[in-house]
Amino acid sequence: MSWGVRGMTVRFGDHTALEGVSLEVPPGRVTTVVGGDGAGKTTLLRCLVGALAPDDGEVRRPEERRIGYLSSTSGTYPDLTVRENLDFAATTYGLSATETRDRAAIFLDRTGLTDAHDRLAGNLSGGMRQKLGVVRAMLHRPELLVLDEPTTGIDPVSRSDLWWLIARAAAEGAGVVLATAYLDEAERASWVLALDDGRPLAEGTPETIAAAVPGTIAVTAERPGGDASRRSWRRGSRWRTWTPTEDVAPRGARVQPDLHDAVTVAALARELEREAVGGEAA
Amino acid sequence: MTAVWAMIVKEFRQLRRDRRTLAMLIFMPILMLVVFGYAASFDVKEIPVRVLGPAADRVAAVLPAPFEVEGVDPSGGREDAVTALTDGEVPVIFLTAKGGLRVLVDGSQIFIATGTRAAVSSITERAPGGVAVEVEVLFNPDLETSAIMVPGLAAMILLFVGTIITSLGVVRERQAGTLEQLAVMPLRPADVFLGKIAPYFVVAALDMVVVIVAGIWLFDVPFRGSVLALALGAVLFLFVTLGLGVLISSVSENQGQAIQLALMMLLPQVMLSGLIFPLSSMPAGVRWIGYLLPLTYFVEIARGVMIRGASIVTLWPSYVFLAIFGAVVFGLATLRFRRSLAPAGRRRHGAERELEAVGS
Amino acid sequence: MTPLAEATDVTRRFGHLLAVVRAGLRVDPGEVVGLLGANGAGKTTLIRILLGLLPPSDGAVQLFGVSPSRETRRRIGYVPQGLGLYDDLTPRENLAFAGAVFGGEPGTLPPSIASMADVPVGRLSLGVQRRVAFAQALAHRPDLLVLDEPTSGVDPLARARLWETVRQAADAGAGALVTTHHMEEAEECDRLVVMADGRVVAEGTVADIVGDTRVAVVRTGEWERAFEALEAHGMTAALVGRTLRVPGVDPQAVSRALGDVRAEVSEARATLEERFLQLTVGERAGAAA
Numbered sequence: 001m002s003w004g005v006r007g008m009t010v011r012f013g014d015h016t017a018l019e020g021v022s023l024e025v026p027p028g029r030v031t032t033v034v035g036g037d038g039a040g041k042t043t044l045l046r047c048l049v050g051a052l053a054p055d056d057g058e059v060r061r062p063e064e065r066r067i068g069y070l071s072s073t074s075g076t077y078p079d080l081t082v083r084e085n086l087d088f089a090a091t092t093y094g095l096s097a098t099e100t101r102d103r104a105a106i107f108l109d110r111t112g113l114t115d116a117h118d119r120l121a122g123n124l125s126g127g128m129r130q131k132l133g134v135v136r137a138m139l140h141r142p143e144l145l146v147l148d149e150p151t152t153g154i155d156p157v158s159r160s161d162l163w164w165l166i167a168r169a170a171a172e173g174a175g176v177v178l179a180t181a182y183l184d185e186a187e188r189a190s191w192v193l194a195l196d197d198g199r200p201l202a203e204g205t206p207e208t209i210a211a212a213v214p215g216t217i218a219v220t221a222e223r224p225g226g227d228a229s230r231r232s233w234r235r236g237s238r239w240r241t242w243t244p245t246e247d248v249a250p251r252g253a254r255v256q257p258d259l260h261d262a263v264t265v266a267a268l269a270r271e272l273e274r275e276a277v278g279g280e281a282a
Numbered sequence: 283m284t285a286v287w288a289m290i291v292k293e294f295r296q297l298r299r300d301r302r303t304l305a306m307l308i309f310m311p312i313l314m315l316v317v318f319g320y321a322a323s324f325d326v327k328e329i330p331v332r333v334l335g336p337a338a339d340r341v342a343a344v345l346p347a348p349f350e351v352e353g354v355d356p357s358g359g360r361e362d363a364v365t366a367l368t369d370g371e372v373p374v375i376f377l378t379a380k381g382g383l384r385v386l387v388d389g390s391q392i393f394i395a396t397g398t399r400a401a402v403s404s405i406t407e408r409a410p411g412g413v414a415v416e417v418e419v420l421f422n423p424d425l426e427t428s429a430i431m432v433p434g435l436a437a438m439i440l441l442f443v444g445t446i447i448t449s450l451g452v453v454r455e456r457q458a459g460t461l462e463q464l465a466v467m468p469l470r471p472a473d474v475f476l477g478k479i480a481p482y483f484v485v486a487a488l489d490m491v492v493v494i495v496a497g498i499w500l501f502d503v504p505f506r507g508s509v510l511a512l513a514l515g516a517v518l519f520l521f522v523t524l525g526l527g528v529l530i531s532s533v534s535e536n537q538g539q540a541i542q543l544a545l546m547m548l549l550p551q552v553m554l555s556g557l558i559f560p561l562s563s564m565p566a567g568v569r570w571i572g573y574l575l576p577l578t579y580f581v582e583i584a585r586g587v588m589i590r591g592a593s594i595v596t597l598w599p600s601y602v603f604l605a606i607f608g609a610v611v612f613g614l615a616t617l618r619f620r621r622s623l624a625p626a627g628r629r630r631h632g633a634e635r636e637l638e639a640v641g642s
Numbered sequence: 643m644t645p646l647a648e649a650t651d652v653t654r655r656f657g658h659l660l661a662v663v664r665a666g667l668r669v670d671p672g673e674v675v676g677l678l679g680a681n682g683a684g685k686t687t688l689i690r691i692l693l694g695l696l697p698p699s700d701g702a703v704q705l706f707g708v709s710p711s712r713e714t715r716r717r718i719g720y721v722p723q724g725l726g727l728y729d730d731l732t733p734r735e736n737l738a739f740a741g742a743v744f745g746g747e748p749g750t751l752p753p754s755i756a757s758m759a760d761v762p763v764g765r766l767s768l769g770v771q772r773r774v775a776f777a778q779a780l781a782h783r784p785d786l787l788v789l790d791e792p793t794s795g796v797d798p799l800a801r802a803r804l805w806e807t808v809r810q811a812a813d814a815g816a817g818a819l820v821t822t823h824h825m826e827e828a829e830e831c832d833r834l835v836v837m838a839d840g841r842v843v844a845e846g847t848v849a850d851i852v853g854d855t856r857v858a859v860v861r862t863g864e865w866e867r868a869f870e871a872l873e874a875h876g877m878t879a880a881l882v883g884r885t886l887r888v889p890g891v892d893p894q895a896v897s898r899a900l901g902d903v904r905a906e907v908s909e910a911r912a913t914l915e916e917r918f919l920q921l922t923v924g925e926r927a928g929a930a931a
Contacts, residue, residue, distance in 0.1 A: 028866065030881065036797025037768035079299045080292065091288035120299070125681045153723075153794050155681040155823050156915060157922055160880065167881035171866040181795045184826050184915075188882045196797070206883065233802035234809055236830050260798060260826075267799040463726030466693055467743045468715040 001060075002026045003048070003144045003175050008057035010043050010198075017043040018054070018198045024191070025144065025175040030166060032186045033179045034263065035195035041179035042072060044195070045148050048177070061144055065093060068142030068169075072149040072179070075133025078122025082113060082132055085121055086139065093140040100139060107135045107168075111161040127158025134162055138169045145169045147178040151185060163188065183260045194263050201266045209262045215244040217261050218252035230272070233264055242268060302542045309546060317553045320568045326397040326560065332366065334358030335378030345376070348401055360386075367420055369596035370586050373562075374398050382414035389422030390589035392430055393560045421504065421589050429504065432497035433584035434557045436490045440516060441577055443486035444523020445530065445548060449540040452478055452531035452619075461623065471620045479524050486520060494588075506591030514594065515583035518601060521608035522576045528615035532622050551577040579603050644707040645670050646786045646817040647692050652701035654687055661687040663840040664701070669786065669817040674808060676831030677821045680922045684840040685821050686790075692819070693720065693788060706785065716744060719784035723791050725775040729764030733774045736763060740778045749781025769800045776807050787811060787818040793827055805830050825915045838922040848914050855912035855920065858893040860886040862905035875899035880916075889916045 004024040010017045018040045025031050025048075033041045046052040047059060049069045061067060076085050090100040108114045111131045121129055130150050138145055147166070151159045170176050178189075186192045187206045194201040194209075202209045223232055223239050228251075232241040241252065242265045257265070297303065332353040333342040342351045352372065355362070363375040363386050373388040373395075385402055387395045399417055406415050422429045455461050455478075464474055494512075497503035526547060534540040552558065554568065555577040561569055572578050579600040586592035586600075594601060647669040654662040662684040669675045679685040690696040691703055694710025705714040720726070727736050733751055741748030751759055755770050763771055772792070779787065787808065793801040808818050822828055829848060836844040836851060844851045860879070862868045868886055872879040877899055879886040888896050893907045900907070912920070 034797075036800055037795050039797060077292070077296065079296045084292070084295055088288055088292045091291075092285050094284065127681050149795070153791065153823065155679075155683075156825075156918055157680040159823075160915075160919055163880060164878070167869060167879075170881070171869050181797060182824060182826055183798060184824075188880075190883055233799065234806045235802065237809070237832060264798045264802060267797065271799075458729060459722070459724030460726050460728055462722050462724070463720065465695055466715060466718065466720045466722075467740070468712050469743060470712070 003060050003062065005044070005048055005054075005059050006057055008044065008047055008054050008059070010040075010047060010052065010054045016198050018047070021057075021193075021195065021198070021200055023048075023177070023193050023203075025177045027143065027175045028170055028173050029175065029191065030170050030189045031175070031177045031191045031193070032189040033177065033193050033195060034181070034183060034186045035179075035201075036181055038197070039195040040198040041195060042148055043198075045069075045146050045177070045179055049144075049146050062142075065140070066143040068137035068140065068145040068174070070130075070133045070137045070147045070150055072152070075136060076121040076129055079120060081118050081120055082108070082124075083117050085132060085136060089136045089139050095140055104135065104139060107139075107165065110164060111135070111158075125155075125158075127154040127161075130154050131158055131161055131165070134165045138165065138174070141172060142169075142174055145174045145176045147176070149179050149181065151178075152181060183263060187259050192259070194266065196267055196270060201270065202263060206259045210257050210259050213242075213257040213262045213265050215242060215265075217242055217255050217257050217265070219255050220252035224251060231268060233268070235260075240264075244269070302539055306542060306546060310549075313550055313553070316568060316571075317559075321554055321559050321564045323559060323563045324393050326393050326563045328562070329374055329394055329398060329401070330372055331374040331376055332363075332372045333376045333378070334363055335376075337378035338376075341376055341378055341383065346405065348397065349374070349376075364420065368590050368592055370582075370590065370592055382416065385415065385417045387417060387419045388590065389419040389425060390430060390585050391560065391562070392422070392425050392427065394562060395419055395422075395425055421506070421591075426501070426503075428497065428501040429589055430585060432494065432501065432503045433588050434581055435497075436493050436516075437519070437557065437577060437580045437584055438552065439489045439493060440486050440519050440580070441523050441548060441551065443482055443489060444520055445527045446541065446544040447485075448479060448482045448524055448527030449530040449534065449544055450537050451482065452528055453534050453537050453540045456531070456622070457536050465623050471623050474623065475528075475616060475619050479528065482527070483520055483524060486523075487516065490516060503588065505588050507587035507593065511587045511592075511594045511597070512584065515580055515587070515597075515601065515604065518604040518608050519576065519580040519583075521612050522604060525608065525611035525613075525615040528619055529611065532615070532618040551575045554578075555581055557581055576604060576607050643670060645704075646706060647819060648704045649688065649692055649698075650702045650704075652688065652691060652698045652703060654684075654691060654696065655699045660840050662691070662698075665837065665840070665842050667692070667819075667835055667842070669819050671785070671815050671817050672812050673832045674812055674818045674820060674830070676828045676834045677819060677837065678823075678828050678834055678918060679821075679837035680823075682839070683837040683922070685837055688837070689788065689790070689819070689821060693718065716782065717785045718788060719779035719782070719786070720788045721772075721775050721779045721790065721792060723794070725771055727763045727771060727775055727778070730762055732760045732762055733766075733777075734759045736774065737778055737781060740781060744782035746782055749777045751777050769796055772796060772800075772804060773807075776804065780807070780811060783816075785816050787816055789818060789820045791822055791824075791827075792820060794824070801826075825913070825918070828914060836918060836921055838924075843921045844917075852912055852914055852917045855889075855917045856909050857912050857916055858888040858891055858896045859908050859910045860888065860896060860900070860905050861908070862886070862900075862903060864903055864905075867903045868900055868905055871900050871903055872896070887916070889920060 002024050006022045008021045009019050021044060033044060035041050043052065047054045048061060049067055050061060086104050113128060113131060116124060116128060121132060134147060134150055150162055166176055180186060190205060192206055192209060193203045218241050220239050220241065223229055224241050228241050232239050327348055328350050329348050330352045331349045333351060334355050335358065336356060338354045338356045342354045345351055360377060363377050366372055366375060367386060367388050373391045375386045377384045377386055385398060387398050389395055402415055402417050419425060498505055530540055530543045534543060554572045555575045556572055557577065561572050582600045583597055586597050645668045649665060649667040652662055652665050665688055677685050691698050694714065703710060706717060708714065737748040752773060755773055758766055758770060763774060793804050812818055820831060828834055833847060834851060835842055860868055865884055865886060869879055872888060877888050877891050879888050889912060893909050897907045
């Protein structure tokens with residue numbers, strides 16, 4: 001039984017937050033939703049867990065007790081200790097005390113939170129707070145684990161611990177979906193959905209998305225002039241230029257596109273399309 | 283059911299740690315108890331009086347309660363009496379003269395005035411056919427409440443704007459995280475400090491002027507004294523309140539906390555400063571609290587200057603108290619503000635936690 | 643050539659806790675230096691010392707060849723993590739304030755967001771807010787840019803554009819010091835400085851830092867079982883797609899640990915992130931020992 005959404009559309013007044021978005025979240029796998037701020041990631045995840053009713057589309061999710069959700073804004077009570085936060089979660093989901101204690105102990109130990117047992121969540125660093133939030137969300141062995149930008153802004157060590165938790169949840173059979181703005185994280189997942197302005201930009205496994213880039217990518221030391229400059233972007237100290245069709249000879253060393261290139265190209269293509277349409281209409 | 287219980291337990295735990303709310307829960311009832319138990323009274327039990335004129339000794343000997351004779355001056359005349367009342371030395375003066383007895387009352391102390399009237403009429407009732415006694419109310423002959431409320435209002439405005447509004451303004455900067463950006467700009471801490479409080483100074487002063495002018499025009503509130511005297515008092519009082527505002531903001535992390543703290547500082551002042559309930563009707567045990575509050579002194583100055591026409595010289599203790607209080611509070615505020623101009627971390631104790639706040 | 647910013651042997655104590663220990667850092671004109679570190683690594687403390695907000699307990703700090711002062715602040719453009727903009731003022735008003743403080747003309751917004759110059763910042767999207775913050779930091783033509791996690795939460799195309807702005811400034815002779823938690827950002831820098839537990843533990847380009855470090859890669863159809871098996875042997879496996887990567891363990895030991903789980907074990911070059919974790923955790927273990 002795969003969880004997910006199909007044809008999801010959400011509008012807030014005359015602003016369309018999501019349009020025609022579909023996503024499958026199979027159990028035992030990690031799925032990511034990638035996009036910048038305002039792309040619609042949070043809206044999509046909120047629809048998935050039932051915190052928001054869509055204007056159109058269908059959702060497949062387990063019952064509330066079988067869902068684990070970590071929102072991007074607040075996963076823990078800052079004025080409760082680590083232990084109290086977990087107690088509250090355990091009691092709310094009707095877990096037995098011993099079962100929770102053992103399970104929580106393993107997670108806390110593995111993520112370096114054991115010493116912080118009696119510290120106020122508000123006094124923890126960002127990374128530790130997020131780890132606590134994820135532990136809280138998966139304490140009750142949910143079938144669907146939804147994490148909204150759990151790794152944004154936290155340090156790499158915490159991020160690595162967090163990914164251990166994610167892997168553990170998936171190993172326990174949960175369908176895990178997480179939102180992120182970082183492509184190197186998306187690369188770790190088995191399925192990626194890239195969103196831009198509420199619409200799907202690219203989807204597939206990281207490899208298939210990268211392989212599906214039409215045309216070529218060339219790397220040069222300087223920004224190319226003319227038409228091509230509109231299709232260039234900087235990465236590191238060099239420039240990458242996308243040439244959409246095969247027959248226009250590309251300049252510079254050609255590279256195999258990676259996920260980063262693929263998403264950038266898709267966003268560029270959409271932007272150019274919007275401009276072309278706007279120009280014609282004007 | 284367990285879910286409800288879990289919520290209850292959680293709320294209590296959070297409440298236990300919210301020290302400011304706990305303080306309010308304990309502090310407020312105590313304050314209310316003190317105020318309504320002891321302070322809230324309009325009945326004046328003791329009225330200090332001075333007796334002047336040729337028959338002074340004789341009259342002083344027989345004056346009953348609630349009058350307490352604190353001074354006798356057989357050589358004093360009407361002029362001395364008016365001066366003493368203007369200067370606020372004593373609220374009631376019994377002036378003996380050939381024609382009879384005249385009781386001169388300070389009209390800026392309404393409850394003392396009404397109390398005096400009532401006491402005098404009950405005395406003359408009990409001893410009819412005696413000397414002719416006439417009560418004359420000076421400064422506020424109709425005993426209009428607006429006359430004493432308008433100066434009080436002026437004081438409240440300075441207090442409110444100075445404390446609450448200023449603290450909100452400064453805390454807002456810390457909450458938004460822009461304090462950090464200011465710390466890195468080529469600004470001196472003094473620039474930031476002055477720039478932050480000057481607008482509130484201006485607004486508070488303007489507000490006060492509007493209220494007083496409206497009082498004079500619409501309610502015929504008198505303004506007998508010098509504008510300079512009131513202005514000086516206002517400036518000194520503003521130093522106190524602005525300083526308090528900045529101090530409050532320096533120990534608050536967000537606007538909610540700032541308001542809680544500001545309210546706890548404001549309410550006792552409003553209740554116990556003589557603004558609403560006269561100090562003279564409070565038992566000595568509670569009255570001394572009033573003498574510690576800055577608002578008490580500015581209300582003294584405002585009422586004295588506006589209604590009685592008192593001068594800076596005669597009101598000097600109030601000015602001095604405000605000046606000292608202001609210097610201390612403002613000084614502390616400047617020091618704390620300097621320190622807080624470093625990028626904000628969470629309020630923690632111990633090097634470890636500071637390290638963590640700083641290292642994240 | 644005078645470095646724009648230089649920290650030499652800087653140590654900073656808070657009580658008896660050492661936040662920064664004998665750290666050295668330098669930013670020259672035209673280069674983008676990335677400062678990478680976990681929480682508590684001392685990154686933020688070092689930055690504050692460089693900005694002149696905190697004095698070092700030991701060692702020396704120089705900005706543009708002199709000690710940090712109110713004057714050196716004029717030559718620095720700082721974009722903190724919180725962006726440092728007033729939410730209730732418009733971009734135009736924010737730029738006017740900064741312009742008045744730094745002296746000179748107020749900054750201008752890039753043409754693509756100029757239409758939003760009169761909308762309160764709080765109502766703009768994060769991407770646009772960031773570009774306003776950058777415009778404000780660059781308005782007074784600073785010689786040194788200090789950026790704290792400049793592109794956190796921004797989509798790839800917008801990120802590339804923000805970095806373009808930084809690069810333009812560097813091309814014109816300014817230098818940039820960027821703190822980051824994210825490898826994608828680190829890879830945009832010319833040079834990296836890696837901190838762990840208050841010390842500088844590695845320096846150089848990505849290639850320099852990763853060096854020869856390798857990890858074991860496990861390809862299997864039964865990744866859950868493989869994961870459990872490795873865990874049972876005390877080996878930390880990281881899930882990447884459908885493969886498991888095991889740093890710090892030789893492939894043969896991994897094969898043995900997997901037992902009867904059908905899998906293909908090979909070796910690959912470590913990523914910057916894996917090398918970084920190794921450096922950080924290693925430093926911690928060393929400090930604890």
